[in-house]
Amino acid sequence: xxxxxxxxxxxxxxxxxxxxxxxxxxxxxxxxxxxxxxxxxxxxxxxxxxxxxxxxxxxxxxxxxxxxxxxxxxxxxxxxxxxxxxxxxxxxxxxxxxxxxxxxxxxxxxxxxxxxxxxxxxxxxxxxxxxxxxxxxxxxxxxxxxxxxxxxxxxxxxxxxxxxxxxxxxxxxxxxxxxxxxxxxxxxxxxxxxxxxxxxxxxxxxxxxxxxxxxxxxxxxxxxxxxxxxxxxxxxxxxxxxxxxxxxxxxxxxxxxxxxxxxxxxxxxxxxxxxxxxxxxxxxxxxxxxxxxxxxxxxxxxxxxxxxxxxxxxxxxxxxxxxxxxxxxxxxxxxxxxxxxxxxxxxxxxxxxxxxxxxxxxxxxxxxxxxxxxxxxxxxxxxxxxxxxxxxxxxxxxxxxxxxxxxxxxxxxx
Amino acid sequence: xxxxxxxxxxxxxxxxxxxxxxxxxxxxxxxxxxxxxxxxxxxxxxxxxxxxxxxxxxxxxxxxxxxxxxxxxxxxxxxxxxxxxxxxxxxxxxxxxxxxxxxxxxxxxxxxxxxxxxxxxxxxxxxxxxxxxxxxxxxxxxxxxxxxxxxxxxxxxxxxxxxxxxxxxxxxxxxxxxxxxxxxxxxxxxxxxxxxxxxxxxxxxxxxxxxxxxxxxxxxxxxxxxxxxxxxxxx
Numbered sequence: 001x002x003x004x005x006x007x008x009x010x011x012x013x014x015x016x017x018x019x020x021x022x023x024x025x026x027x028x029x030x031x032x033x034x035x036x037x038x039x040x041x042x043x044x045x046x047x048x049x050x051x052x053x054x055x056x057x058x059x060x061x062x063x064x065x066x067x068x069x070x071x072x073x074x075x076x077x078x079x080x081x082x083x084x085x086x087x088x089x090x091x092x093x094x095x096x097x098x099x100x101x102x103x104x105x106x107x108x109x110x111x112x113x114x115x116x117x118x119x120x121x122x123x124x125x126x127x128x129x130x131x132x133x134x135x136x137x138x139x140x141x142x143x144x145x146x147x148x149x150x151x152x153x154x155x156x157x158x159x160x161x162x163x164x165x166x167x168x169x170x171x172x173x174x175x176x177x178x179x180x181x182x183x184x185x186x187x188x189x190x191x192x193x194x195x196x197x198x199x200x201x202x203x204x205x206x207x208x209x210x211x212x213x214x215x216x217x218x219x220x221x222x223x224x225x226x227x228x229x230x231x232x233x234x235x236x237x238x239x240x241x242x243x244x245x246x247x248x249x250x251x252x253x254x255x256x257x258x259x260x261x262x263x264x265x266x267x268x269x270x271x272x273x274x275x276x277x278x279x280x281x282x283x284x285x286x287x288x289x290x291x292x293x294x295x296x297x298x299x300x301x302x303x304x305x306x307x308x309x310x311x312x313x314x315x316x317x318x319x320x321x322x323x324x325x326x327x328x329x330x331x332x333x334x335x336x337x338x339x340x341x342x343x344x345x346x347x348x349x350x351x352x353x354x355x356x357x358x359x360x361x362x363x364x365x366x367x368x369x370x371x372x373x374x375x376x377x378x379x380x381x382x383x384x385x386x387x388x389x390x391x392x393x394x395x396x397x398x399x400x401x402x403x404x405x406x407x408x409x410x411x412x413x414x
Numbered sequence: 415x416x417x418x419x420x421x422x423x424x425x426x427x428x429x430x431x432x433x434x435x436x437x438x439x440x441x442x443x444x445x446x447x448x449x450x451x452x453x454x455x456x457x458x459x460x461x462x463x464x465x466x467x468x469x470x471x472x473x474x475x476x477x478x479x480x481x482x483x484x485x486x487x488x489x490x491x492x493x494x495x496x497x498x499x500x501x502x503x504x505x506x507x508x509x510x511x512x513x514x515x516x517x518x519x520x521x522x523x524x525x526x527x528x529x530x531x532x533x534x535x536x537x538x539x540x541x542x543x544x545x546x547x548x549x550x551x552x553x554x555x556x557x558x559x560x561x562x563x564x565x566x567x568x569x570x571x572x573x574x575x576x577x578x579x580x581x582x583x584x585x586x587x588x589x590x591x592x593x594x595x596x597x598x599x600x601x602x603x604x605x606x607x608x609x610x611x612x613x614x615x616x617x618x619x620x621x622x623x624x625x626x627x628x629x630x631x632x633x634x635x636x637x638x639x640x641x642x643x644x645x646x647x648x649x
Contacts, residue, residue: 001527005520012519315514321476322511323576324504324530326497408496411467412476412509412588 002329006336009316013309017341020302024345027298028388029352031291035384036353036376038284045277048192049240049269051123052098053249056080056088056256057238059263063279066272069100069238071193072110076102079235084262089239091255093248096121098240101205101233104164104176109150111164111198113205113236119145121242124192134158135185141203141231145185149195158183164200164208176208203231241266295388299395302341306334306399310406317407330407331400338396339389346385350377422488424584424616425450425473430482432468443468443640445482450632452487452583455607455617457627460636466620469636470586473618474507475499487583487616504530508577512589515573518562525561526576539579546575549609566593567602574606581611588620603629 010017049070057065058078067073089097098121101113119130119137135158138145146156156162160183166174181200189195210229243252249268256266317330357376427448434442443465450456460466471477472484475491478499484491487506491499503509516525526543527536544554550571556564564572570590577585587606591599606612607629619630627633 004524005517005528008519008524316517319515319517320528321500322474322503322509323528324500324502326500410476412471412474412511 002333002336006333006340009309009313009333010337010340013305016305016309020298020305021341021345021348023298023301024295024342025348025352027291027295028346028349031288031295031388032349032353032381032384033356034284034287034291035381036357038288039378039380042277044191046273047125049122049124049273051121051127051242052240052269053243053246054241054253054256054266055238055269056241056264056266059265062265062267062272063276065238065265065267066269066276068102069240070269070273072102072112072197073193076237078263079237080239080264081235081262082233084259084264085236085239087261088241088256088259088264091252093243093245093252094241095244096242098122099202099236100238100240101202102237104166104205104208106150106162106164106198107154109147109196109198111144111200111205113200113202113233115202118199122194122240124190124194128190130190130194131188133186133188135183138184138199138201138204140182140184141201141207142179142181143184143201143204144181145187145199146183147187147195147197147199148189150198151186156183156186158186164198179208202233202236206231206233240269295391296395299391302338302392303395303398306338306396307402310399310403314406314410317403318410318412321407321410322412327404327407331404334400334403335393335396338392338400342389342392346388350385422452423449423485424452424454424487425618426483426485428483430472430479430484432472432477432479443472445469445640448634448639450616450618452616453614454632455630456619456632456634457630458618458620458634458636458639459622459624459627461622464636465640466622466636467588469639470509470588470618470620473584474509474586475503501531505580506583508580508582508585510570510573510577510585510587510590512592513566513569515576516561516564516569519560521558521560522564522572523557525572526579529576529579531580542579543575546578546609550575550605567598570594570602571605574609578609578611582615584616584618586618586620589622591621591623591626599626 055065055069057069057076058080060077064074064077068076085097085099088094096117098117099113099115102110104111104113116137123129132145133148133151135145144162150156161180162183163175163177163180166176181204187194241252243249253266253268256264320330320333321327354376425448427445429447430443430445432443458466458469468477472479472491473486475486475494476499478496479492482492486502489502489506491502494502516522517528520528523540523543527539540557543557547554547556552568552571552575556568556572561569561572570593573590574587590606591602594602603626606617617630619626
C-alpha cells in the first residue's frame with residue numbers, strides 16, 4: 001500500500017518526476033560508462049602481455065621501452081646491436097627470445113619484424129598463445145602475417161600482396177614498393193595491440209632496407225636480389241625474454257643493465273604495466289570524480305523536488321497520521337519515492353549503457369583495441385549501483401527527515 | 415476493549431494541561447475534569463482559537479498533554495508512547511475533518527484501503543465499503559473514481575465511510591459541514607446519526623455552528639470546559 005501510495009504520488013507529479021529521473025539517469029549513465037571503460041581498459045591493458053619475463057632495449061625510460069615494444073606507441077631512440085642480442089640470448093638462464101624490429105608501417109599500422117619465436121612463445125591474457133584465424137606463420141622473406149583488426153579494417157585476405165612504407169606515419173612518401181609482401185596468415189583477435197599490427201621476419205625488414213642509408217634509399221641503387229646478400233640484421237629495436245626459471249629474473253635484469261658493450265636496459269613487463277596504469281589512474285580518478293559530482297548534483301535536484309512537493313502534500317501527511325500511521329511511515333514514504341526514482345533512473349542508465357556498448361562495440365575494438373568482454377554488469381558496476389542507491393538514501397534524508405518532523409508535530413485537521 | 419460498553423466511560427480527562435510551547439507556562443488547554451459516557455453524542459462548540467482542535471488532537475492521541483490524565487475508551491493515552499498512540503488511533507478512533515480527508519490522486523477504494531490494521535480481506539473490504547456507502551447514500555460506482563473527481567459532499571461521506579470501516583469506538587468529526595450548504599448540511603447530519611452502530615459509538619462533533627446543537631445529547635462550550643481563557647484568547 002505504501003508502495004502504491006509512493007508510486008501514484010510520483011505519477012501525480014509526472015513532469016518534475018520524469019525530469020528528475022532523467023537527470024539521475026544521465027548522470028548514472030556517465031558514471032557507469034566511465035566505470036565500464038575504466039574496468040575494460042584495465043582488463044585489456046593488463047592482458048596485453050603475459051609470460052614474458054623481461055623486455056630488453058636500448059637504455060631509455062622504462063615506460064618508453066614498454067610503450068614501443070608492447071603497445072607499438074612512440075619511437076625507440078636507439079637500437080640494440082645484433083651482437084649484443086646474440087650474446088644475451090645465449091645466456092644460460094635465457095630459454096627463448098623474441099626479437100622486435102620496428103620502424104616500418106603499412107597504411108598507418110605498425111609493421112614489426114620478428115622471428116618464429118613470436119608465434120611460439122608470445123602470450124597474452126591468461127597465458128594464451130596466438131592463434132591463427134587463417135593461414136600460417138611467415139616462412140619466406142616476403143611473407144607477412146597481419147593482426148585481426150588490420151585484416152578487418154583493410155579487408156585483406158590471404159594471398160594478397162601489400163607494400164610496406166618506411167616510417168610510421170599514415171601517409172609515407174618512401175614506400176618499399178620494389179619488395180611487395182604476401183599475406184600468409186591472419187591472427188585471431190586478441191584485444192591487444194597485436195590486432196593492429198603486421199608481422200614480418202627480420203629477414204624481410206633487412207631485405208627491404210638493403211642499400212638504404214640514414215633512412216633513405218641510396219639513389220640509383222635499384223632493386224637487388226635479397227637472396228644474394230646476407231640478411232642478418234645489424235641491429236634490432238628490442239627483444240622479449242623468457243627465462244628458464246623466474247628466480248633468475250633479477251640476475252638477468254642486472255646482467256643486462258650492467259652490460260658493458262652497450263647501454264641496455266631490461267624491464268619487468270608486469271611491474272612496468274602497473275606503473276603505467278597508475279599514471280593513467282590519476283586521469284581515471286579525475287573522470288570518476290567528475291561523474292560522481294554530476295551524480296551528486298542530480299541527487300540534490302531530486303532532493304529539491306521532494307522538498308518542494310512537501311509544501312503541497314502537508315495535508316496528505318496529516319491524513320496518514322489521522323489513519324494511525326506514525327512519522328516513520330511518512331519518512332519511509334519519502335525515502336521510497338526517492339528510491340523508486342533512483343531505481344528507474346539506474347534501469348534507464350543500464351539500458352543506455354548496453355545500447356551504447358552494442359553500438360560502439362566494433363568502433364572501440366578497431367580504434368582502441370578495447371575488447372568489451374562478456375558481462376557488462378560486473379561486480380564493480382554492481383558496487384557503483386549500490387553506491388548510487390546509498391547516495392540516494394543519504395540525500396533523501398533531508399526531505400524525509402523534514403517530513404518526519406512535520407508529521408511528528410502535525411496538528412490534524414489543519 | 416471488552417469492557418468498553420455503553421456503561422463505561424468513553425472519555426475521562428483529569429487535571430489536563432497542554433501547551434504547544436514547552437517553555438511557556440501559558441496553557442492552551444486546561445481541563446480539570448471531563449467525562450463522557452460511551453455512546454454519548456457530544457457537541458463541542460466554541461469560537462476559533464478556543465482550543466477545540468487541540469482537544470481533538472489530544473483525544474486522537476496525536477498530541478500528548480504536558481500534565482494530567484486523559485483516557486479514551488479505557489486506554490490511558492498520557493502513559494502511552496507515540497507509537498502506541500498511533501496504533502490506538504488506527505484501531506479505536508475514526509477521524510473526519512473539515513476538508514482534505516482524502517488523498518486526491520488515489521481512487522476512493524484506495525483511500526479507504528489506506529486505513530491501518532483493517533482486518534477485512536479485500537473482497538470482504540469491498541462488501542463492508544458497499545454496506546457503508548449504502549447507509550451514506552453513495553453510489554458504489556464511485557469506488558473506482560479518483561477522490562478529486564468527487565463533489566465536496568461526496569468526499570465528506572467517503573471520509574465518514576473510511577472513519578467507520580474499522581468500527582471505532584470513538585468517532586471524532588471536526589467541522590464537517592462548513593463546506594456544505596444548508597440542505598446538504600442537514601441531510602449529512604441525518605445520515606451521520608442514522609448510520610448503523612451509531613448508538614454504541616461515542617461521537618465527538620466539533621463545530622462553531624450552534625444550529626447543529628439540536629442533534630446532540632450533550633453540549634459542551636469550549637470556554638467552560640477549558641478554564642484557561644486568557645491563553646486561549648491569545649492564540
